[in-house]
Amino acid sequence: MDSPSRPDGDARTRRGPDAGGLVLLLLPALAVVWVLFGGGLALGLVQALGYLPVAGLGELSWGHFARVLTDPDFIRSLLLTFYIAGTSTSIAAGISILTALLLASLVERSRVIHFMFQVPLTVPHLVIAVAAVFMLAPAGLFSRAAVALGWIQTSADFPLLINDTWGVGIILTYVWKEVPFITMMILAVLRQSGNALLDVGRTLKASPWQRFRYITLPTIFPAVGAASLIVFAYTFGAFEVPFLLGRTYPMTLPVWAYKNYSDIDLLARPEGIATGIVIALVVMLAVVLAQMLTKAARKRGVIL
Amino acid sequence: MGDLRIEKLAIDYGARAVIQGLDLDVHDGEMVSLLGPSGAGKTTILKAVAGLLEPSGGNILIDGHSVRGVPPEKRNAVMVFQKPLLFPFMNVSQNIGFGLRMRGQAGGETARHVDHILALTRLEGLSRRKVHELSGGQQQRVALARALVLKPSILLLDEPLSNLDATLRQRMRELIQTIQSETRMTMLFVTHDQSEALMLSHRVALLLDGRLRQVGAPRQLFHHPADPEVARFFGGKNFFQGHIQNGMYHSDFGVFAVGPQDGNGHLRTATIRPEDIRIVPRRAESSGGLAGRIVKTNFEGSATRIVVACSAGELVVLTSQDGFLPGQEVEVTVPPDKLRLFPDA
Ligand SMILES: Nc1ncnc2c1ncn2[C@@H]1O[C@H](COP(=O)(O)OP(=O)(O)OP(=O)(O)O)[C@@H](O)[C@H]1O
Ligand SMILES: [Mg+2]
Numbered sequence: 001m002d003s004p005s006r007p008d009g010d011a012r013t014r015r016g017p018d019a020g021g022l023v024l025l026l027l028p029a030l031a032v033v034w035v036l037f038g039g040g041l042a043l044g045l046v047q048a049l050g051y052l053p054v055a056g057l058g059e060l061s062w063g064h065f066a067r068v069l070t071d072p073d074f075i076r077s078l079l080l081t082f083y084i085a086g087t088s089t090s091i092a093a094g095i096s097i098l099t100a101l102l103l104a105s106l107v108e109r110s111r112v113i114h115f116m117f118q119v120p121l122t123v124p125h126l127v128i129a130v131a132a133v134f135m136l137a138p139a140g141l142f143s144r145a146a147v148a149l150g151w152i153q154t155s156a157d158f159p160l161l162i163n164d165t166w167g168v169g170i171i172l173t174y175v176w177k178e179v180p181f182i183t184m185m186i187l188a189v190l191r192q193s194g195n196a197l198l199d200v201g202r203t204l205k206a207s208p209w210q211r212f213r214y215i216t217l218p219t220i221f222p223a224v225g226a227a228s229l230i231v232f233a234y235t236f237g238a239f240e241v242p243f244l245l246g247r248t249y250p251m252t253l254p255v256w257a258y259k260n261y262s263d264i265d266l267l268a269r270p271e272g273i274a275t276g277i278v279i280a281l282v283v284m285l286a287v288v289l290a291q292m293l294t295k296a297a298r299k300r301g302v303i304l
Numbered sequence: 305m306g307d308l309r310i311e312k313l314a315i316d317y318g319a320r321a322v323i324q325g326l327d328l329d330v331h332d333g334e335m336v337s338l339l340g341p342s343g344a345g346k347t348t349i350l351k352a353v354a355g356l357l358e359p360s361g362g363n364i365l366i367d368g369h370s371v372r373g374v375p376p377e378k379r380n381a382v383m384v385f386q387k388p389l390l391f392p393f394m395n396v397s398q399n400i401g402f403g404l405r406m407r408g409q410a411g412g413e414t415a416r417h418v419d420h421i422l423a424l425t426r427l428e429g430l431s432r433r434k435v436h437e438l439s440g441g442q443q444q445r446v447a448l449a450r451a452l453v454l455k456p457s458i459l460l461l462d463e464p465l466s467n468l469d470a471t472l473r474q475r476m477r478e479l480i481q482t483i484q485s486e487t488r489m490t491m492l493f494v495t496h497d498q499s500e501a502l503m504l505s506h507r508v509a510l511l512l513d514g515r516l517r518q519v520g521a522p523r524q525l526f527h528h529p530a531d532p533e534v535a536r537f538f539g540g541k542n543f544f545q546g547h548i549q550n551g552m553y554h555s556d557f558g559v560f561a562v563g564p565q566d567g568n569g570h571l572r573t574a575t576i577r578p579e580d581i582r583i584v585p586r587r588a589e590s591s592g593g594l595a596g597r598i599v600k601t602n603f604e605g606s607a608t609r610i611v612v613a614c615s616a617g618e619l620v621v622l623t624s625q626d627g628f629l630p631g632q633e634v635e636v637t638v639p640p641d642k643l644r645l646f647p648d649a
Binding site for chain 2: 193196197199200201202203204205206207210214215218219221299
C-alpha cells in the first residue's frame with residue numbers, strides 16, 4: 001500500500017529533529033551567547049583580579065575581592081540588595097498566588113484579563129521606575145491627590161516612598177512589575193492539572209481549606225518557586241530601578257558596582273567588577289535552583 | 305448501609321439538556337453498571353451523584369436522605385475517575401491515605417488501613433513508590449485503593465479500566481469483582497463496554513441519548529432487550545418486520561410458530577441473535593431452512609461472522625464451525641424459540 005517513492009509525502013510525515021540534532025542546529029547561536037557572556041565574565045574576572053594595564057595594575061591577585069568582601073559598605077549594600085530582592089519577591093509571590101487562584105476560579109478563558117496581565121510583562125523596568133517617581137514622589141500624583149481629597153494637609157505630610165530608608169518605592173515598582181509574571185506561571189499550572197485534582201480532593205472529602213493547603217499549594221509550588229527565583233535573580237541584579245528610586249547611601253550592589261566601575265579613579269574599577277561578579281554568582285545560583293525546580297516539576301508531568 | 309436512589313434527574317450544560325427524567329435505584333451491597341456509548345452522559349450522572357455537578361432537576365438520595373445542595377465532601381459517595389488523577393507530589397501510600405488524613409484520622413490508624421487496602425488491591429511493596437514510577441494499571445489500582453479506603457456508602461467508578469490493555473483489564477475486572485463481593489460495598493460502575501457490564505454487575509442500566517432504556521439482570525438485557533435499539537447496542541444485527549396471526553409470526557424471512565401473542569394482525573419487529581442462527585452448506589435435499597449465499601466471512605477467533613444473502617435480505621450469522629467461504633451456497637435456520645418479538649411500537 002505505502003509507496004516508498006513519495007518524497008514530498010515523506011517530508012511531511014518526517015518528525016522534528018531529536019535533541020542531539022537540535023543542539024547542533026542551535027550551536028552557532030549558543031556559541032555567540034557563550035562567547036559574549038562567558039568571555040565577558042572571564043575578562044571581568046581577570047580585571048577584578050587586578051589586571052588593568054591602563055591603570056598601571058599588572059599583577060593578578062585576590063586582593064580586590066578580599067577588599068570588597070570585607071568592606072562594611074559592601075556588606076551593607078549586600079544586605080540591602082537581599083532585603084529588596086527578597087521582600088519584593090515574597091510580596092509579589094503572595095499576591096500572585098491569590099490573584100492566580102481568583103482568576104482561575106473566576107474566568108476560565110477571559111482574553112481581556114489575559115491581555116491586561118500581559119501588558120506589564122512587556123513594559124521595561126525603566127519606564128515603570130520613572131512612572132513610580134511621578135506617582136510616589138513627595139510632590140507626585142498620589143501626594144497631590146491625597147491633599148486634594150483632604151487626607152493630608154500638605155504634600156510634606158505624604159510618607160517618603162522614594163529614596164527612602166526601606167526602599168518602599170523600589171519594592172512597589174518590582175511588585176507591580178513581577179506579579180503578572182508569577183501569576184501567569186501559576187495560572188498555566190492550574191489550568192493544566194489544577195481543577196481535576198481539586199475534584200478528586202472534593203470527592204475524597206477534603207474541605208476547601210484542606211484542598212488549598214494539600215492540593216493547590218503543592219501543585220503550584222514548583223511554579224511559584226521557579227518564577228520567584230527568576231524574579232529574585234532579576235531584581236538582585238537590576239540596576240535602573242534602585243538607581244532612580246533608591247537612596248545615595250547605602251546603595252544596592254548593582255548601583256554600587258556601577259558607581260565603582262564608572263569612577264574616574266581607575267583604581268576603583270576592579271572593585272566594581274568584583275562586585276559585579278558577586279552579583280553574577282548570586283544570580284546564577286538562583287537560576288540554577290529555578291532550573292532544578294522546573295526539572296522536578298517536569299518529572300511530575302507538569303511543564304513550566 | 306449504601307443505598308442510592310436517583311429520581312427524575314435532569315442535567316443541562318448551559319442550554320443543552322444532557323440527562324432527562326432519569327430514575328435509578330442501586331440497592332445496598334449491589335453492583336450496578338451504567339452502560340452506554342461515548343457521550344451518552346455517564347460521567348455527567350456520576351458527577352451529579354458525587355456532588356461535583358449541580359443537577360437542574362430531580363433528586364438524589366443517599367441512604368434515604370436527599371443530598372441536594374450538599375457539597376461533595378459531605379456526601380457519603382466517593383468517585384473514581386476515568387483517569388487515575390493521582391496526586392503527583394505524594395507517593396503511593398500518601399495518595400491512598402489522603403482521604404483518611406483529611407478526616408483527621410490518627411497516623412497509626414491511617415497506616416493500618418492503608419496497609420490493608422494495599423493488600424486488597426495487590427499493591428504490596430509499592431507503597432513508597434513515586435506516582436510517576438508506576439505503570440498505568442498500578443496507577444489505576446492506587447486510584448481505586450484511595451477511594452476504597454474511605455469505605456463510602458456508595459463507590460462511583462467512572463470507566464476506571466478503559467485505559468488498560470485487554471489482559472490487565474480482565475485482571476482488574478476480577479479484582480473489582482472480588483473486592484465487591486468481599487466488602488459488599490454498593491457500587492455504581494460506568495462503562496461503555498457491554499461485556500464488562502455483563503460480566504461485573506448484578507444489574508445493568510443501559511443509557512442511550514441521556515435516557516435509561518432498560519434496567520435489569522445482565523441475562524435479561526442480553527436475551528430480552530426491551531426495544532430494537534437495546535438489541536442493537538448488544539450486537540443485534542438481524543431485524544425482521546412482520547405480523548402475528550394466530551400464534552404465528554409472518555415475516556419476509558418465513559413463518560415462525562411463536563405461541564399465543566396479543567395484538568393479532570399488528571406489525572411487530574423481531575430479532576434473532578447471530579449466534580442463534582444455524583448454518584449448514586446447502587445439499588441436494590433441503591433441511592427446511594432458508595436458502596442463501598455467503599457474501600462475506602470474518603474470522604473472529606472463537607467464532608466466524610458470516611453475512612448471508614437470502615431472498616428476503618441479509619442475515620448475520622455467528623458460528624463456531626470453520627470452513628465457510630464467500631460465494632458458498634448455504635441454508636440457514638432461525639429457531640422460533642430464539643426469536644425475540646418486541647412489543648408494539
Ligand atoms: N463541561 C461540559 N460542557 C458542555 N457539554 C459537556 C460538558 N461535559 C460533557 N458535555 C457533553 O455532555 C454529553 C455527555 O458527556 P459525558 O462526559 O457525561 O459522556 P460519557 O457518557 O461519560 O462519555 P464517555 O464514555 O466518552 O466518557 C456529551 O455530549 C458531552 O459533549
Ligand atoms: Mg465519561
